[in-house]
Amino acid sequence: MPPTQRRIETEEIGDVTVVRFVDRRILDEQNIQLIGDQLFALVDEDHRTKILLDFGSVEYLSSAALGKLLNLNKKVDKMQGQLRLCRIKPEILEVFQITRLDKVFSIYEDQGIALESFR
Amino acid sequence: MPDDPTYESEVRIPSDTALGLRVQEQIIEVLRSHQFSDKTIFGIRLAMEEAIINAIKHGNKQDLEKFVQVRYTINEEHFLIEIEDEGPGFDPEDVPDPTAPENLERPSGRGLLLMRAYMTECDFLRGGNICRMRRIRE
Numbered sequence: 001m002p003p004t005q006r007r008i009e010t011e012e013i014g015d016v017t018v019v020r021f022v023d024r025r026i027l028d029e030q031n032i033q034l035i036g037d038q039l040f041a042l043v044d045e046d047h048r049t050k051i052l053l054d055f056g057s058v059e060y061l062s063s064a065a066l067g068k069l070l071n072l073n074k075k076v077d078k079m080q081g082q083l084r085l086c087r088i089k090p091e092i093l094e095v096f097q098i099t100r101l102d103k104v105f106s107i108y109e110d111q112g113i114a115l116e117s118f119r
Numbered sequence: 120m121p122d123d124p125t126y127e128s129e130v131r132i133p134s135d136t137a138l139g140l141r142v143q144e145q146i147i148e149v150l151r152s153h154q155f156s157d158k159t160i161f162g163i164r165l166a167m168e169e170a171i172i173n174a175i176k177h178g179n180k181q182d183l184e185k186f187v188q189v190r191y192t193i194n195e196e197h198f199l200i201e202i203e204d205e206g207p208g209f210d211p212e213d214v215p216d217p218t219a220p221e222n223l224e225r226p227s228g229r230g231l232l233l234m235r236a237y238m239t240e241c242d243f244l245r246g247g248n249i250c251r252m253r254r255i256r257e
Contacts, residue, residue: 062168062169099233104224
């Protein structure tokens with residue numbers, strides 16, 4: 001069986017795990033499943049409780065991907081952790097606004113400001 | 120602009136999401152060749168993705184013996200697409216409003232909301248088996 005391809009890249013900045021997405025388009029069902037599994041593992045296996053998702057490279061996002069983000073948010077909440085989103089392109093931000101998920105997630109324009117918000 | 124101002128095409132695929140994605144890519148290429156703007160294509164892509172996934176997953180339950188039919192027309196005025204599945208159908212009125220505060224964190228209804236937001240029209244025909252969406256050019 002081939003090794004599972006990483007769909008996210010992580011970097012530790014202080015006690016915050018910064019996550020970047022490998023895919024520009026988070027549309028494909030199988031990729032969304034993998035991305036979800038890899039994000040959930042950050043909480044369930046690696047016990048990370050401060051997570052910043054950097055959307056700088058993401059150009060498309062489907063409702064299935066939004067569902068995974070909501071599940072991640074619930075997991076982080078359950079661990080009394082903090083989840084932040086940053087650098088979302090205007091077109092993608094509009095998707096969050098239409099679905100009103102901009103009210104659910106803490107969204108920051110800039111990575112630096114997002115990182116500071118954890119402290 | 121191609122010589123013939125009206126372009127029509129039809130494709131029938133088994134209920135496989137990878138094939139659904141390939142159909143979308145083909146349609147996006149045709150839209151680009153017909154000078155649809157990037158902004159319009161962004162919305163059409165999202166709406167098509169949601170509608171095709173709905174047909175494959177919720178309509179045909181990913182049964183590879185069932186097919187999804189995609190018909191579309193592009194002309195100087197609009198892009199019109201019909202996506203038909205072979206499932207039991209559904210009533211869009213039964214889908215909860217995902218923007219209601221009590222539903223914000225529930226999984227359902229967000230795809231339908233995006234389809235309606237990004238397309239000029241979005242209707243369900245024949246008991247919900249056919250999704251017809253239209254997007255007027257900007």
